[in-house]
Amino acid sequence: MRIELGGAFADLLNEKGKGSGGNEMAYVERSLGFRTHDLDDRDLRLVTDIVGGTIRWRRYLDYLICSLFHDESMFRSMEPLLLQILRIGCYEIVKLDMPPYAVVDENVRLAKVALRHGAGNMVNAILRKLVSLKDRNSLPLPNMEGNDRAQARALATIYSHPVWMVRRWIKYLGQERAIRLMVWNNSDPSFSLRANCAKGITRADLVTQLNVLKVPHEVSLHLDDFVRVKTGLQAVIQAGFLKEGLCSVQDESAGLVVSVVDPQPGENIVDCCAAPGGKTLYMASHLKGQGMVYAIDINKGRLRILNETAKRQNVDGVITTIHNDLRAFVDKKLLKSDKVLLDAPCSGLGVLSKRADLRWNKRLEDLEQLKNLQDELLDAASILVKPGGVLVYSTCSIDPEENEERVQAFLLRHPDFSVDPVDKYVPADFVTEHGFYFSDPVENSLDGAFAARLVRGS
Structure with missing residues (x-):
């Protein structure tokens, strides 16, 4: 309820990498009057899975519940x-395959x-x-017949995504790839860890x-400092x-954006929308002091x-934070840099596997507003690039209107780039026909991300 109504995050980890499970359990105590026990690692994983999964599959779960009521008005008026x-009960039965008798008993007691x-x-x-329906293999399914709109609505229910996203992906990717993308978004996310070379850690x-921690992992195929983990992130944090x-x-997709910037010792680099600072810190580690x-x-x-993390990672000597709106900052014309990274605010359509809540927080109208903001920020960022310097525009979106189209529009306005x-x-797998970087969640098994490297004429 806090995620849906109060903007809380769907993971029990906050952006400092600290567990927020204690805060959430305290909230449960205050609001519902339950006494709660401390969660061990196993329970913390299960709670995170149930919360994330229930949010992720919300549209499909609501379809099941509504079908079982046989009365949509009763469903709509439910508290x-x-x-x-x-x-939660439907998710545990249908998607987690937990023992049905335990799920029913636990959720009845809860209610x-x-x-x-x-x-x-x-x-x-x-x-x-x-x-009973699941045991008979007869769970209700929406009708896939009808026109394109009807099919998109049915697919949006089956794979639990907003209809506008499904229609958009079918338009750009075709139905088969759109389905593969939704399957990826609904799968358990994997996470990557970057070894901090600035502290001498290889x-x-x-x-x-x-x-030593017995955390299963595999090394990145694309970046020397990265290791991928599917489970065990809590153990690493603790x-x-x-x-x-x-x-x-x-994520490796973000690390590859830094590869596109190609930071070198001695360079002055501006990170235009830096916080929470993952790319800032990685670029700083490349500068070697x-x-x-x-x-x-x-x-x-x-x-x-970001400043606190920079100290922990031993790169605070090469990071200067500036609290300002980029568009106001460039008016002062105080800075010209070798390289400028604009990791622009975007729809986040490339990171839906990790952000279970994000798909329900975005609307089609938001894209139009974001495109205007991206254009404004690109124009502002370009002012900071010295002659012969580099401007990298990146997003964590897979939508061409936020990516290639923004770059093409920028180049028309700025023929000196x-x-x-x-x-x-970056490896050839990530290079588009127009010379941009793109990580495809389905093809590359990474978050979706885009970057264009633009050079200012000298």
Whole structure:
């Protein structure tokens, strides 16, 4: 309910890498009057899975619940807490394959304690009906027949995404690839760890530590400092790896954006929308103590976190934070840099596997506003690039209107810039026909990301 109504995150980890499970359990105590126990690692993983999965599959779960009611008006008027309990129960039965009797019993007790006796009876009836349908392999499914709109609506229900996203992906990718993308978004996310070379930690050192913790992992095929983990992130955090600055949680797709920037010792680099600072810190580690990364951001609190992390990772000597709106900052004409990175605010359509809540927080109208903002920020960022310097525009979106189209529109407005193909900086799998960097979630098994490297004429 906090995620859906209050903007909380779907993971029990905050951006400092600290567990927020204690805060959430305290909130449960305050709001529902339950006494809660401390969660061990296993329970913390299960809670995170249930919360994330229930949010991710919300549209499909609501379809199941509504089908079992046979009365849409009754479903629509259901109180929010009862609906959440039913969603959790449905998710556990249909997607987690937990023992049905335990799921029914637990959620009936929850409804009785959190609401009233009658609510428990309703949960009992609905979940038992669901178990019966699942046992007979006859769960309801939306009708795939009809025109393109009807098919998109059915697919949006089956794979639990907003209809506008599904229609957009079918338009750009075709139905088969759109389905593959939704399957990826609904799968358990994997995370990558970056060994912090600025503290003398190599990937081999990180692998040794992961072996000690018995955390399953595989080394990145694309970046020398990165290791991929599917499970065990909580163990890494509790062992203090992030707190001590030994490594960072960072997707390889973001690391490859830094490869496109290609930061070198002695350079002055501006990171235009820097916070929370993953790319800033990685670029700073490349400078080997020589040069400077100027991290500009409008959010003062997140810049403070960036400064704290920079100290832990031993790169604070080459990072200067600047609290400002980029568009206001460039008016002062105080800075010209070798390289400028604009990791622009975007829809985040490339990171939906990690951000279970994000798909429900975005609307089609948001894209139009974002495109205008991206254009404004690109124009502002270009002012900071010295003659012969480099401007890298990146997003964590897979939408061409936020990516290639923004670059093409920028080049029409700024003929003194031209595309520098990225094939010298990233593996060929990630290079588009126009010389841009693009990571495809389905093809590359990474978050979706885009970057264009643009050079200013001298």
